[in-house]
Amino acid sequence: MDLGLKDRRALVTAASKGLGRACAEGLVAEGARVFISSRDPERTGREIGAAGWLASDLSSEDGPERTAGEAARVLGGLDIVIVNAGGPPPGTFQSTDLPAWEAGFQLTLMSAIRLVKATLPLLRQSEQGRIVFITSISVRQPIPNIVISNAMRAAVTGLAKTLSRELAPDRITVNCVAPDAILTDRIRHLAGGDEENVRRMAERTPMRRLGTPEEFAAACVFLCSRQAAYISGQTLGVDGGSTLGVH
Numbered sequence: 362m363d364l365g366l367k368d369r370r371a372l373v374t375a376a377s378k379g380l381g382r383a384c385a386e387g388l389v390a391e392g393a394r395v396f397i398s399s400r401d402p403e404r405t406g407r408e409i410g411a412a413g414w415l416a417s418d419l420s421s422e423d424g425p426e427r428t429a430g431e432a433a434r435v436l437g438g439l440d441i442v443i444v445n446a447g448g449p450p451p452g453t454f455q456s457t458d459l460p461a462w463e464a465g466f467q468l469t470l471m472s473a474i475r476l477v478k479a480t481l482p483l484l485r486q487s488e489q490g491r492i493v494f495i496t497s498i499s500v501r502q503p504i505p506n507i508v509i510s511n512a513m514r515a516a517v518t519g520l521a522k523t524l525s526r527e528l529a530p531d532r533i534t535v536n537c538v539a540p541d542a543i544l545t546d547r548i549r550h551l552a553g554g555d556e557e558n559v560r561r562m563a564e565r566t567p568m569r570r571l572g573t574p575e576e577f578a579a580a581c582v583f584l585c586s587r588q589a590a591y592i593s594g595q596t597l598g599v600d601g602g603s604t605l606g607v608h
């Protein structure tokens with residue numbers, strides 16, 4: 362199937378590894394021109410054949426705006442934005458102090474808001490704009506011991522749903538893709554760097570395995586495609602069937 366992504370101009374943030382990198386690679390494979398950002402994006406940018414890259418901290422006040430400006434300059438506009446950032450640190454409500462909440466707010470919610478603010482004028486000029494937020498399956502089923510993520514992802518999901526209605530007249534679709542246990546460094550880190558814990562985590566899933574970054578990216582790439590033009594305001598879980606709710 363031709364996904365209509367050839368020469369589409371895409372920005373993928375936090376893409377030096379993990380899910381962001383897989384999404385960037387997936388878009389490059391479909392012929393899109395992809396700009397990536399991360400704190401250290403150069404090596405990945407060269408490896409995957411990105412059209413350009415920028416080192417920037419998305420949780421900083423000017424990081425998202427600088428990233429959007431440079432992506433638009435290099436690509437000559439923007440059609441697709443995949444909004445991603447690193448995950449906040451784990452912790453229960455009782456072990457999480459206020460500075461950690463503030464940092465998580467900046468990293469997960471404000472980075473998304475700033476990036477959309479900065480890219481929206483460009484996406485409005487596109488024939489088919491696409492915004493995809495990488496969130497977490499915690500929006501359906503909060504995950505124990507990761508309270509900042511549970512709270513902030515819910516806020517991003519509310520933002521996405523609101524945007525989907527507001528931007529529909531501009532032909533911009535807005536969706537979320539929610540991963541559960543896709544094997545990346547983030548999961549290895551949450552497993553304490555212990556391969557045995559990763560193996561146990563995999564055994565607890567319905568499919569008895571973790572997802573791959575490529576499987577996750579396939580969902581994001583589809584939502585960026587021409588065929589997905591009438592899908593907006595949705596959260597697509599990529600969880601191997603792990604969530605128990607019916608929605």
Ligand code: NAD
Binds near residue numbers: 510
């Ligand atoms: P990862 O740790 O493998 O990669 C994170 C990427 O974000 C890296 O490229 C890193 O350089 C970049 N990054 C981190 N902080 C940044 C910042 N301040 N500014 C710019 N770039 C920054 O993580 P991942 O597994 O690819 O996860 C991506 C997102 O999805 C995270 O927010 C994570 O919490 C979320 N998530 C992942 C899973 C999963 O199964 N892997 C599950 C739920 C949620």
